[in-house]
Amino acid sequence: MVTRRDFFRGAGVAGATLAASAVSRVSLAALPEPVTMDKADTQPPLLPPNGRPYNPVVTLNGWTLPWRMNKGVKEFHLVAEPVVREIAPGMKAHLWGYNGQSPGPTIEVVEGDRVRLFVTNRLPEHTTIHWHGQRIPNGMDGVGGLNQKQIPVGKTYVYEFVARRPGTFMYHPHADEMTQMAMGMMGFWVTHPKGQHPLIDPVDRDFCFLLNAFDIDPGSYTPKVNTMLDFNLWMWNSRSFPGIDSLNVRLNDKVRIRIGNLTMTNHPIHLHGHEFLVTGTDGGPTPVSTRWYEVTTDVAVGQMRQIELLADEEGDWAFHCHKSHHTMNAMGHDVPTMIGVDHRGLAKQITSLIPEYMVMGERGMADMGEMEMPLPDNTLPMMTGTGPYGPVEMGGMFTVFKVRREQKPGDYKDPGWYKQPPGTQAYEWTGPLAEPARFRSEGGQSMPLATKSPGAEFQVRKPKDHSGH
């Protein structure tokens, strides 16, 4: 248990510091001092030091914003400001965020809490905050021009409302939001139920993350804010694999995962080894009768999904977006397919003009996961990460759900790689292989081919070893 006082001294959360340098202490005398985070690691859950009790969430590669109680009102202080976010080791992005990070800290409150949020604008342009999905007075909804004046540069605005509905929400600007969201301004909001809720079960572990995407040109740092759909970095909480932490749970834990989508496309989020129920959406907890077991749930643009499962299968289970390009880091979208193209004799000729040229893609793209070749500065390899059995060949929206018998309750530390019990892992067949019967009736019954052309099948090139070049 950490006290509020500890937080405000900056000692409660590892890496959290008081940021009072740019806004003077005097001018902020009546405000809760802003707390900032300088690390992109997953921080332990913030156990509520005061107010109504609740079971806190763990923000993947993020943290929860501390508050202070002021005459029964929970006071938070968000500072909108430019930040440097580590996307993964080897790459940093110049983003806009809140309190030192993008996404901003998760705000956790309890159903019925009166909440006062001070929002200080340290961006170079005006901003607002919209409390996505919440029932609040119209003047607190944060649409610049519609509900309020935009918060000018250097000014602090106050939002105040009661968190009426339990559920999973988001916050993001609604002023020049195209730019500000493309620059990473977003955060998570969880309203915990007050006491027992018929549709909200208590869980052992409660994770949350936002889906977000940036277009950062390889070798640069700042997202291209005018990109509409052709993003090249797919992230959970502004982290790309292998920069994303694993979700570490104890065997037979009941686990809830809350996912919000602030990208421009939908993401079919898929978990291996378990079935889950979608127990909540943007509208709150789903009625029990509507729940069915799934292994993939599509999270559409601007939506929230809350899934729950019993982690009863030990192991390291992949957990990722099922759009396979979203489990890649920056890659060329116009790179021609080189599969099956014989490079023999050509590589040497090309090196006469480009001395360090190397053949890639001839056998597929797995070379990328294996070879370590120099890349532009501040650029993650397209596929990367090494597991216990070799390259994982992943990037982007991919992490591992780790279920361990020995994981202690409340312990979120990475237990390392899972060691499969003997006889429970795929193995190499060393016996003889029979030649399979092949399909031979192109054209089918309804429209048989008038003349049989040499089918494409005959031209398929079988993989060969060209390690000679």
Next chain:
Amino acid sequence: MNGTLQGLQGRASVFVGAMILGGCATFTPDGGFGSVEQEVRQRIGKDAIWPRTDAEREALESRVATLLSKRPLSADDAVQVAILNNRDLRAAFAELGIAEADLVQAGRLPNPHFSMFRAKLGHDYKIEQALTFNVLSLVTAPLAFEVEKRRFARAQQSVAVEVLRLASETRKAWIAAVASEETVRYMRQVLRAADASAELARRMEQAGNWSRLARAREHGFYADAALYLARAEHAQSAARERLTRLMGLWGGQAGYELPERLPDLPGTASERPDIERQAIAQRLDIRAAILETEAVARNLDLTETTRFINVLELGPARVLEGEKSDPYKKGYEIALELPLFDWGTARVAKAEAIYWQALDRAAQTAINARSEVREAYRSYRLTHDIAKHYRDEIVPLRKRIAEENLLRYNGMLIGVFDLLSDTRSQILSVTGYVEALRDFWAADADLQMAMIGRVEGTLGPKTLLTQPEAAAGH
């Protein structure tokens, strides 16, 4: 009669002897070439040789062969070969012989004039004999000789200029030939890579990864590269042939080998604040113009001296009238052209006009020289800046882009064809640098020439690659 004539000749020989002792010209052993040789050595440190015997010609040929056997042939050696071997130049040396002959001619007195009249009627004879000599030539000969001496000096200067101009043009031709060979070599390398990309595109289509359209588009690089190479080879052939002509080579001699690249760009271009004054002091065309005016001035003096009396002939004469045995009457004969119709004014006017013409030409030569040397110097500085810009900015920049593109290729952010098409702009920067370096060395040669005389001739055609439309890429 004989004795008497001998007496006449004896008297005449007094005049002739006086003239020869007075410094009459004879042919010099080197035909006046010594000063040309000295001028060339002093200006560019090269040997100018005018072979006039078979032995000299043989020695010269073997020297040319030795120079040509050097592999590669340096610019200095190419210049030396041209000076020794260019036949046009040797023909120009002959001009010197012609001019010297005129000079010697001018230094010699006119021959005495002997006239005889003989008439006979039976035993009655009339015989008149006179040996006359153009007395006025004794007065005018030194003047005419002066004129011819200056004309000869001028001929020497102009022969020296021809040698130095040939040297300059040979140096520029060498620069152009080396640069064009370097470009051809690079273009072959480009074609090799382009060939690889075309072949890769073909295999892409064969493997079913590309459409015919995509393959055809990629084939463009190869097609362009082949064109670039053909153009480069054209330029190279023209440049090399020009050098071959200037060096006067044919047959097996034309197989000389040039260095792989031009000399590096000097770190800094030399500062020459005083260049105009130096040029005025040094330029041979200015000196020639001054000699010309002096000669013309003397000529004017000559014309004025002789304006009334063109011919004054004087000499002993004797007359016999009557019997053959009668004694001769001795006397003298004077012949004088009377300026009755021609007072010489036309000749003087012409000489005056020629004099003024020479003066104006000399003045314009000096004005041109100043301007030419300024232009040459500025061109030298600017081509240095351009080549330096290529070397320090454009080439490294393209190289950096190429390196970054390779990194992108490594990350599968771009494909191999993007990598290859980027090299096309790299190609432009490399050939651009070669040409900029070529232009600098040519400007350097022109500047040296501008300090000697008028700059003539340009380099061979540039390859198309430096034209902007080719830079548009794909």
